[in-house]
Structures are given as C-alpha cells and as structure tokens.
Amino acid sequence: MKGGIEEVWLKQITPKQFSDRLNDTFQQEMKEGLVKTPPPRS
C-alpha cells in the first residue's frame, strides 16, 4: 500500500491491480493474525 500507489501513478499497474494486491496482502495478514480488528462501533 505504501509504495503501490506510485506504481499506479507511473502506469505500471492499474487501480484494479493495486486494489487486488492490497486485498490479497490484507486477507493474508488477517489470516496470520497480524491485523488488529478495530473496536466495535456503537
């Protein structure tokens, strides 16, 4: 996410590809317990 948007701006990947990559990384980290779930909203 930190660097990926630069690749979009520089036309190396599309917004969809960026979003796919972000989602893959996030879902993997969530599976590994690396994502802190935010507190419940009232």
Add this chain to the structure above:
Amino acid sequence: MQTPRLTSKYTRRTLVAGAAASAVFGSSIRPSLAAPKVINWWYEGATPAQQAALERYLTQPFNASQSDYKLVIEYRGSGLPDQLLVALAGGQGPDIVLTNGPAWTQRFVTSNKLLDLNAFAQKFGWKEKLAPIALQLGTYDGKLIALAKTIETQALFYNQTLFKQKSWTAPKTLQETEALADTMLKAGIQPFVAGNSGQRFANRHLLGIVYNNYCSPDAVYKALCGELPWNAPVFVEAVELLNRWWDKGYFGGKRYFSLNMNQSFAVLATGKAGMAMQGTWAFQWVPDTFDKTKQELGITALPQLAPNVPYPVFVLGIGADLAINAATQVAEGCAMVFDRLMDYGFVEKMSQVWEGEWNIPFAKAPPSVATPDRIQAEAARLRAGVTEAHGRSGRPRPTTT
C-alpha cells in the same frame, strides 16, 4: 543496526564495590548504587526548538523529581521504525518503544517484544485518564501493550491569504474541489501540496483520504473487519479518483517525489500552491512556514468526495504508540515517564511549542486554554473535538470546525 541499550545493569561485583565505597566514605557521599538508572527513549526526528521543549517540559522535571531514574532521549530521525525492528528482534533497543501506531505495534506484539502495561495502568489510574477507544486500540488479547501518545485527524489546510486575494472558498464537494483545482492549474498555482521524499508512508495519507471521503468511513470499517474486500468496486473507484488527480497534476507531478511533507507545506505558505490534504501533525510546521511568510493559514474539513458520504468526516488516527521493551530493566521508570505525559499541563505547554504531536487522548477533553494565537486555538479546538467525538463511544460523531 543494533545498538546496545544504555540501561544500567548491576552485577554482584558492582554491588560489593558499592557497599565498600559506602563504608569508606560514610553517608556524606552518595554511593554508586544510588546512581540513577538510565531510561532510554529513542525518538524520531525533532527540530532543535522541539528538542529543547521536550528537555524543558519532560526530561528535566522528570529527572529532578526523583533520584532512581534518569531519562535520556535519543533522536533517531526517520530511520526509527527500521531501527526498532532490528533492535527489538535482537532483544535490544530502547527501554521506551515509540511506534507509528497500532499497526506498527502489532509487529512487536506477535513476537512478544513488549510488556503488558495492565499493572501500571492500575497503579497510575490510566484507565480513568485515557479515552476508552485509545485503550482498546492498545490492547492485544487482553493485555494493554501500548498507550496512544498522540491522536490526529486529517483536514483541508489552505492558504487563506491566497484564497482571499482570489475570492476563492474552500471546497466542500468533489465537484467544487475539481473546479477549484482546475482554476488553480490555469492560474499556475499547484492545487495540492504533497510530497513523499524519504517518507513513502505519506502515500497512505492520500489513500486514507479518498477511502474515507469517497468510499465512506463505514466502508473502511467493514474492510478493516474483513467484511468488505479492499478490491470492492468502491475502493477501486477511489484509487481511480486519486489517479485522475495525479494525472491532472493536482499534486505537482514528479515534484511529489523530491519534496517531503514539511517541504511541500512550505510551498503552501508561499502562495505558489493553494491547498494541502494533511494531518493535524502539520500544525508543527506552521512556525517555520506560515509564521515566516506572514501569510494566513486556513483550515477546514476535507471535502465530501461522494454524495453518500457524511460531511464533515474527521477520522481518528493514532500517530504514535508508547510501549515498554520486554527486555528493559527499568519498566517502573518507563511507566513513571508515561504518567508524566498524561497531564493536561504538559500537553498544553508542549503544544505551544510543538503543536500536533502531543495530543494525548484524554477521557475528558482538556480544559480550554485562552490563547491569542489563532492557529493554536484552531488546533486545540480540533484536538478537543476529535477527543470528544471519539472518546467515549468509539464511534465518531460529526464535528465541525
């Protein structure tokens, strides 16, 4: 880079030597055993004025208030996150661990590199002093691991002098934003200052803005909970929007890569650029930018980038977490330092010199302070509003500036 901690360690030999010295010199000379133990805190970057303020309002009073510990702050600059990763992995590093917030803290939690602060929270009454949401975000599997050092939000900063001169008003919608930005471009003015030189994390600030203000805070919340994928159409559209703005030159093109955030903010203060979508940490740059150019800074909510998104949105961010290294020998001293920070008086004094970085999330908004400085007053109002909006229920309520 691995740097040994500076914490004093006493061996059996030094204990014996200390006892001998005591016997020889009697009570008139302090024995070496009583030398204060060093509490080492690695901090990120700070200007000389900011370092002096921290020395004046924290280090000196803390060290003078007791004789057991000596607080030493080392300024490590932008390399701090990487230095911490390496040092803590090797069982070293500072006693006080300053991270960039909960996502960073998480990296050390999974490897058990940080102490559980629950006992200290009980002792010092932190659970009464701090906003519940801040405590929740520092709690992992029932253990209180981190305390939020500063909360922040994002806003639209603009050059009010320029806006008055051109009879412009701050945009509230996507259409108004793009119309104004296009007008600025035609006039040779860069619409938004931004830069990530040496600070690639700054990219995330812009993504966070389009995600929250185009997709909505609800969508972001669902995605963070795993209930909505980050490649859902609405998130792709947000990235397309950011891409369109880049292509139109709203962020200054490739200059974005050669300026850092504070350098780009300085361009805003000259009137060569009109706006900045920035975090409240930007207040700390005002003395070196707007105060010097004598131009006026305006601040308002970020524009609503889609009609279904609430307005205004003030996100709650935790810009820095404080934690204690599991390998420390001075945990109690570290907790005493934390307790010093959780004081309205400290925050008020620090904020006069170093606005935007010492927004402790108190459970109750700090008492309002009369200040003749318009920007300081605005920053204090924004800080209090965010604390109030998010503090009790954990759900942000709309606030206005």
